[in-house]
Each structure stands twice: as C-alpha cells, then as structure tokens.
Amino acid sequence: MAGTIESRLAELGIDLPKPSTPAANYVPFVVTGNLVFISGQVTTWNGEIQYAGRLGEALSVDEGYQAARICGLNLIVQAREACSGDLDRIKRVVKLGGFVNSAADFTDQPKVINGASDLMVEVFGDNGRHARFAVGAPTLPLGVAVEVDGVFEIA
Amino acid sequence: MAGTIESRLAELGIDLPKPSTPAANYVPFVVTGNLVFISGQVTTWNGEIQYAGRLGEALSVDEGYQAARICGLNLIVQAREACSGDLDRIKRVVKLGGFVNSAADFTDQPKVINGASDLMVEVFGDNGRHARFAVGAPTLPLGVAVEVDGVFEIA
Amino acid sequence: MAGTIESRLAELGIDLPKPSTPAANYVPFVVTGNLVFISGQVTTWNGEIQYAGRLGEALSVDEGYQAARICGLNLIVQAREACSGDLDRIKRVVKLGGFVNSAADFTDQPKVINGASDLMVEVFGDNGRHARFAVGAPTLPLGVAVEVDGVFEIA
Numbered sequence: 149m150a151g152t153i154e155s156r157l158a159e160l161g162i163d164l165p166k167p168s169t170p171a172a173n174y175v176p177f178v179v180t181g182n183l184v185f186i187s188g189q190v191t192t193w194n195g196e197i198q199y200a201g202r203l204g205e206a207l208s209v210d211e212g213y214q215a216a217r218i219c220g221l222n223l224i225v226q227a228r229e230a231c232s233g234d235l236d237r238i239k240r241v242v243k244l245g246g247f248v249n250s251a252a253d254f255t256d257q258p259k260v261i262n263g264a265s266d267l268m269v270e271v272f273g274d275n276g277r278h279a280r281f282a283v284g285a286p287t288l289p290l291g292v293a294v295e296v297d298g299v300f301e302i303a
Numbered sequence: 304m305a306g307t308i309e310s311r312l313a314e315l316g317i318d319l320p321k322p323s324t325p326a327a328n329y330v331p332f333v334v335t336g337n338l339v340f341i342s343g344q345v346t347t348w349n350g351e352i353q354y355a356g357r358l359g360e361a362l363s364v365d366e367g368y369q370a371a372r373i374c375g376l377n378l379i380v381q382a383r384e385a386c387s388g389d390l391d392r393i394k395r396v397v398k399l400g401g402f403v404n405s406a407a408d409f410t411d412q413p414k415v416i417n418g419a420s421d422l423m424v425e426v427f428g429d430n431g432r433h434a435r436f437a438v439g440a441p442t443l444p445l446g447v448a449v450e451v452d453g454v455f456e457i458a
Numbered sequence: 459m460a461g462t463i464e465s466r467l468a469e470l471g472i473d474l475p476k477p478s479t480p481a482a483n484y485v486p487f488v489v490t491g492n493l494v495f496i497s498g499q500v501t502t503w504n505g506e507i508q509y510a511g512r513l514g515e516a517l518s519v520d521e522g523y524q525a526a527r528i529c530g531l532n533l534i535v536q537a538r539e540a541c542s543g544d545l546d547r548i549k550r551v552v553k554l555g556g557f558v559n560s561a562a563d564f565t566d567q568p569k570v571i572n573g574a575s576d577l578m579v580e581v582f583g584d585n586g587r588h589a590r591f592a593v594g595a596p597t598l599p600l601g602v603a604v605e606v607d608g609v610f611e612i613a
Contacts, residue, residue, distance in 0.1 A: 172568065173575040175587045178552045180611045181492065182336065185553040188591030242333045243340040247593045255446045258327065265328040277330045281343030281452045283402045284442035287594035291565045297555075297591045301335045337491065397488045398495040400607075410601045413482065420483040432485045436498030436607045438557045439597035456490045 153235035153271060160270060164225040165193045165218075176226045179302070183242070184230040188297040189222035190289060191215040199293040204254030207293055212248065212256075216263030219296035220244075223264070224271060227300045241268045241278040243299040249292065250284035257282040264296050308390035308426060315425060319380040320348045320373075331381045334457070338397070339385040343452040344377035345444060346370040354448040359409030362448055367403065367411075371418030374451035375399075378419070379426060382455045396423045396433040398454040404447065405439035412437040419451050463545035463581060470580060474535040475503045475528075486536045489612070493552070494540040498607040499532035500599060501525040509603040514564030517603055522558065522566075526573030529556075529606035533574070534581060537610045551578045551588040553609040559602065560594035567592040574606050 150158065157164070167176060170187065177186045191199040199215035201207045207215070223244075224235070231237040246261035248254075261282040268276035278298075288295050305313065312319070322331060325342065332341045346354040354370035356362050362370070378399075379390070386392040401416035403409075416437040423431035433453075443450050460468065467474070477486060480497065487496045501509040509525035511517045517525070533554075534545070541547040556571035558564075571592040578586035588608075598605050 172572050173579040173587065174554070174590045176589070178550060178587075178589045180550060180552050185589040185609065187589040188593070240333060240335060242335050244329070245591065247591070250442050252441055254442055255444055257442075257444045262327050269328040277328065277333075279331070279333045279340040279342040279452070280329045281400065281402070281450060282444055283343070283440050283450055285593050286441040286562055286596040287560050287564055287567075289565055289567045289592055295591060295593055297589070299340065395488060395490060397490050399484070405597050407596055409597055410599055412597075412599045417482050424483040432483065432488075434486070434488045434495040434497040434607070435484045436555065436557070436605060437599055438498070438595050438605055441596040454495065 151234060151236040156271060164221055167225045167229050177230045179230055182301050184227060184300045184302055186223055186226045186298040188295045189219045190292040190295050191218045193218060197290055197292060200291040201293055202249045202251050203260060204251030209256050209259050212260035212293055213263035215293040216261050216296060217267050219294050220264035220267040223296060223298045231302055237303045238300055239275060239303050240301040241272060241276045242301050244278050244280040245297045246280060246282040247285040247288060247295045249288045257284055260294060306389060306391040311426060319376055322380045322384050332385045334385055337456050339382060339455045339457055341378055341381045341453040343450045344374045345447040345450050346373045348373060352445055352447060355446040356448055357404045357406050358415060359406030364411050364414050367415035367448055368418035370448040371416050371451060372422050374449050375419035375422040378451060378453045386457055392458045393455055394430060394458050395456040396427060396431045397456050399433050399435040400452045401435060401437040402440040402443060402450045404443045412439055415449060461544060461546040466581060474531055477535045477539050487540045489540055492611050494537060494610045494612055496533055496536045496608040498605045499529045500602040500605050501528045503528060507600055507602060510601040511603055512559045512561050513570060513603060514561030519566050519569050522570035522603055523573035525603040526571050526606060527577050529604050530574035530577040533606060533608045541612055547613045548610055549585060549613050550611040551582060551586045552611050554588050554590040555607045556590060556592040557595040557598060557605045559598045567594055570604060
C-alpha cells in the first residue's frame with residue numbers, strides 16, 4: 149500500500165533518482181534526534197551530471213531552476229532512505245542551503261533555488277515550506293550548476 | 304508591559320525593521336523542537352536594499368559591518384516572529400552563517416560579520432554569543448553586500 | 459586514565475592544536491540539547507596560518523587535503539572543549555560544511571574536504587561518518603585555503 153507522499157509523487161508524475169552513495173568517508177545523511185542532516189546534493193541523476201556550468205554564463209535561470217529541482221529530488225530520495233523508505237515519516241522540510249555556481253554579475257540565486265523550494269511544496273505541501281539560504285559560489289564540485297544541502301524533521 | 308529584551312532594545316535605541324515575507328515557496332523561519340532555523344537575511348530595511356556591492360571594491364569594511372548589522376536586525380525580527388512576539392523566549396543565539404560579497408583579494412570577512420555578531424551580544428548579552436562561519440561569496444542575491452542565516456534556541 | 463578516543467589519537471600519533479579563542483563577539487562552539495555547533499575552523503595551528511592561497515592556483519589538491527585535515531583537527535579540539543575534555547562523550551560527527559578557496563576552474567572541492575572527512579573516521583570510526591557539503595569560495599578569511607564548520611552530537 150503506497151503511502152500518502154508516494155501516492156502524491158505518482159499523481160504528479162515525479163520520479164526519484166536512485167540514492168547516491170558517496171565514494172569517500174562521509175555519508176548521505178545523519179539522523180540525530182528528530183533531525184536528518186543531508187549532505188549537499190548536486191545536479192546528478194543516477195550518477196550522471198545533468199547541469200554543469202555557471203549561471204550567468206553557460207546556463208539560463210530556467211536551466212538553473214531545473215538543476216536545483218534535481219538537487220531537490222536527490223534530497224528527497226536521501227530523506228526517504230533516512231526514513232527506511234517511508235516518506236510519510238517526514239514531518240517538515242526544515243532548511244535548505246543553496247549554492248549556485250555563479251558568474252560575478254549573476255544575482256538571481258533565489259530564482260534558481262526556487263526549483264528546489266517549489267519541489268518541496270509540491271511534494272510535501274505546507275510541511276515542505278522551509279527556511280533557506282541562496283548564495284553564489286564561484287565554482288562547485290564537478291562543475292555542477294547547483295548544490296543544495298538540507299535539514300529535515302522526521303517522526 | 305515591555306519584556307526585558309524589548310526594554311534593552313529601547314534603551315539602546317535600536318529599531319527593528321518589519322519582518323520580510325518571502326515571495327517564493329519558502330518561509331522566513333522554521334521551528335523544530337527548541338531550535339529556530341532562520342532563512343538567510345540580507346541587507347534590506349523594510350524591503351529596500353541598503354548596502355549593495357562587493358567588499359574590497361564598492362564597499363569599505365565599515366560599510367560591510369553596517370550591512371551585516373542590518374542582516375542581524377532582520378534575523379532578530381524573524382526570531383521575534385518565531386516567538387510570537389516575545390523576544391524574552393530566546394534562550395541563545397546558536398549559530399550565524401555569514402556570506403560576504405567579496406572581491407577576490409578581500410580577506411576581512413570576519414570584520415564584516417562582526418556587525419551581526421556584535422549586535423547579538425548588545426541585544427542578548429552572553430546569550431547572544433554564538434558559533435559562526437564567515438566566508439566570501441563571489442556574488443549574492445540582488446547584489447547585496449552580506450547575507451546571514453541563523454539558528455536560535457527558544458523556550 | 460586516558461579515554462578510548464584519546465588512546466586512539468595517541469596510537470595514531472595525532473596531536474591536537476590548542477583550541478583557538480575568537481577575538482570577537484562569537485564563541486568557538488555552542489551546545490544546545492545534544493548538539494554542538496562549532497564555528498568555522500581554518501587552517502591555523504596554534505594561531506599560525508599553515509595553508510594560505512587558492513586551490514587551482516597556489517595550492518595542489520594534496521596541500522588542500524592537508525589544509526582540510528588541519529581544519530578537522532581544530533574542530534575536534536573544539537568538540538573536546540564542548541565535552542569538558544572528554545572526547546568519549548562525542549556520539550557522532552553529524553555534519554561538516556566545507557568551503558574551499560578556489561580558482562574559478564577548480565572543481566575538486568570534495569577531494570580537498572576529504573582531508574577533514576578522513577580524519578573524522580580515523581579518530582571516531584563509524585561515529586565519525588558525517589553528512590557534509592563541499593563548495594568553492596572565491597576567498598576566505600586571512601586568505602586561508604579551507605574553512606570547515608561542524609555539528610557534533612554529544613552525550
């Protein structure tokens with residue numbers, strides 16, 4: 149029997165990628181009390197980079213928005229792992245930290261990170277509304293366009 | 304009857320801005336347990352940008368300090384909202400994350416973020432002493448000089 | 459009688475620096491509930507800068523790795539202070555936030571931050587496995603190569 153959030157994902161036609169496993173000495177998430185701290189997720193889908201390059205140079209705001217949405221999908225799949233597969237245990241998206249690979253004169257980081265923020269509200273409704281920051285970075289791992297980390301509250 | 308912290312604000316002659324309301328799918332703060340995660344606050348006063356530009360280029364360290372102080376005032380007003388208007392419920396400023404719009408050779412981010420840190424101690428005394436980071440960013444939303452997010456503990 | 463983690467440090471031949479004390483209105487760490495939020499630590503050893511400069515320019519990935527390891531040693535010594543000297547009270551390294559002083563075309567931030575991540579697992583074993591982000595910064599305080607902040611869980 150699919151849970152409420154899984155059903156919503158199906159209704160919305162949202163596929164989740166496979167959860168990535170870091171090759172290094174860190175983990176995708178740590179649960180402490182009711183909080184899950186999730187590692188910075190990038191614009192990969194099942195391990196393949198989808199959006200590389202800098203906003204204000206190679207990429208448009210719309211492309212950045214899609215890139216941030218992919219980061220958000222990777223966050224959700226890690227949060228699901230943290231809940232042993234049951235997305236209904238997610239009580240709240242607490243905080244997203246958004247880094248946007250930015251040319252020096254690019255100042256629309258919030259419009260880019262909206263791609264992750266909108267996704268959270270689509271999927272979790274009001275429980276998806278979160279605190280966040282959106283800042284520029286001069287470069288990011290693998291040249292990806294966006295990196296977003298997160299804190300979620302679970303039951 | 305004004306609370307202790309409200310009285311201190313009045314004695315110090317510190318005005319708080321109006322709390323901003325994000326136009327997008329995120330919120331100014333999320334309360335989880337005793338912690339409040341507050342979204343990155345920028346150098347706006349009642350919605351109007353006060354300090355834009357890059358430290359080491361357009362702005363001096365003193366201007367950056369004032370910019371960071373404004374971010375801090377915006378954090379405090381959001382923390383007050385999180386406490387339903389009662390600043391005396393704030394037990395501790397736990398963490399500030401400071402991003403400074405920086406020219407490549409600017410390395411005085413700590414002196415800039417001190418504008419927010421000093422404010423917290425002015426207002427909350429020892430309970431205002433916090434952990435923090437202060438880093439450079441190549442650009443920030445709307446071209447603002449400083450962005451600071453925060454974690455507060457409330458009763 | 460040395461604790462388990464102190465013994466492991468001795469076996470591994472790992473020295474810890476002295477804990478730094480900020481000169482400004484912030485503190486090295488704040489304890490809230492079971493969590494310790496630790497301020498961004500840089501590449502100083504007992505107050506002296508060890509690695510300054512930008513990855514992809516002045517510094518190699520190996521040098522960056524060593525720089526991040528020093529940030530990690532500074533984090534551990536602050537965590538020890540938070541535990542009144544007893545490292546065995548550290549239950550989990552929850553989260554590291556890694557900022558790498560990066561040339562515009564440098565994209566190996568994860569390899570650099572591995573210097574801190576590997577250290578945590580050397581010292582704390584599986585309890586050292588953490589969530590993290592690794593991002594580029596255009597410049598950092600004092601020109602240091604790396605800054606890493608952290609969240610630890612303590613008993």
